[in-house]
Amino acid sequence: MSLRVLVYGATSGICHEVLKRYATEGAGFFLVGRNAQKLAAVADDLVARGGEVLGSSSYDFKDWGQHEPVIAQAVERLGAIDVALVAHGTLPEQLETEVSTAATQACMDDNFTSVTVVTQALAQQLALQGQGKLAVISSVAGDRGRKSNYTYGATKAGIDAFLAGLQGRFSGTDIRVVNIKPGMTVSPMTAHMAHGLLWSTAQDIAPGIHNAINRGTPVHYAPGYWRLIMLIIRLLPTAVVAKLPI
Numbered sequence: 001m002s003l004r005v006l007v008y009g010a011t012s013g014i015c016h017e018v019l020k021r022y023a024t025e026g027a028g029f030f031l032v033g034r035n036a037q038k039l040a041a042v043a044d045d046l047v048a049r050g051g052e053v054l055g056s057s058s059y060d061f062k063d064w065g066q067h068e069p070v071i072a073q074a075v076e077r078l079g080a081i082d083v084a085l086v087a088h089g090t091l092p093e094q095l096e097t098e099v100s101t102a103a104t105q106a107c108m109d110d111n112f113t114s115v116t117v118v119t120q121a122l123a124q125q126l127a128l129q130g131q132g133k134l135a136v137i138s139s140v141a142g143d144r145g146r147k148s149n150y151t152y153g154a155t156k157a158g159i160d161a162f163l164a165g166l167q168g169r170f171s172g173t174d175i176r177v178v179n180i181k182p183g184m185t186v187s188p189m190t191a192h193m194a195h196g197l198l199w200s201t202a203q204d205i206a207p208g209i210h211n212a213i214n215r216g217t218p219v220h221y222a223p224g225y226w227r228l229i230m231l232i233i234r235l236l237p238t239a240v241v242a243k244l245p246i
């Protein structure tokens with residue numbers, strides 16, 4: 001039977017590349033995003049590649065009351081969820097968050113609160129089913145607080161802790177929780193930034209993410225070399241990290 005895939009943040013550049021791979025395998029999708037027009041374009045593309053879009057919903061994920069009814073609607077349309085993927089997020093200007101509590105709150109809501117609330121609800125659905133893969137896109141930014149992006153990084157560190165706890169909760173069951181940690185990736189989120197040596201494209205990292213979800217890999221760095229880079233950065237003394245331009 002084809003996989004049934006529920007996606008939050010389906011219009012994300014990274015996520016869309018991963019969904020293309022499920023579409024060629026004939027997956028059935030329920031797509032959730034903020035922008036109905038962009039969502040329709042993604043749906044058309046997935047159908048053209050062999051997928052089936054069984055439903056969709058568009059709303060801002062800070063509209064907290066929508067999450068439970070939308071997940072219930074998705075379950076009704078799909079029958080059950082084999083793969084749930086949570087991919088949304090925003091990258092704020094670090095300096096703006098330092099002078100604006102509103103910008104800090106928006107960063108927390110977009111990248112931590114909405115992600116964990118949705119993930120918790122999806123986890124409960126998988127618990128009821130007794131099986132499924134729950135994948136969330138975190139970031140290497142969560143591995144160490146750094147002055148260049150500590151507001152965003154803190155949300156990703158929080159997601160890492162949340163997912164580690166979920167992995168413990170579902171240990172010994174047929175539910176797998178996958179923490180996806182991309183490094184710097186060319187996407188609409190980073191289009192305004194200069195792209196250097198360590199950058200990847202969404203196309204580069206999508207096959208690895210797709211495999212990691214299917215295998216239920218607990219923590220997947222994308223590409224894999226980020227595991228080593230972040231290990232080194234985590235081991236550096238605080239005084240050294242504070243002086244580095246990172």
Ligand SMILES: NC(=O)c1ccc[n+]([C@@H]2O[C@H](COP(=O)([O-])OP(=O)(O)OC[C@H]3O[C@@H](n4cnc5c(N)ncnc54)[C@H](OP(=O)(O)O)[C@@H]3O)[C@@H](O)[C@H]2O)c1
Nearest residue numbers: 011012013014034035060061088089139182184185187189
């Ligand atoms: N690109 C990188 O270098 C990088 C590195 C590490 C981790 N990540 C993570 O990877 C994930 C995907 O990012 P991306 O690079 O693919 O960026 P992207 O193309 O800009 O995708 C971000 C997605 O999040 C959605 N979104 C943001 N806030 C939302 C809200 N309040 N309600 C509903 N949808 C919302 C956006 O919707 P709209 O289309 O409507 O704007 C968009 O679909 C994010 O979690 C990001 O933090 C990215």
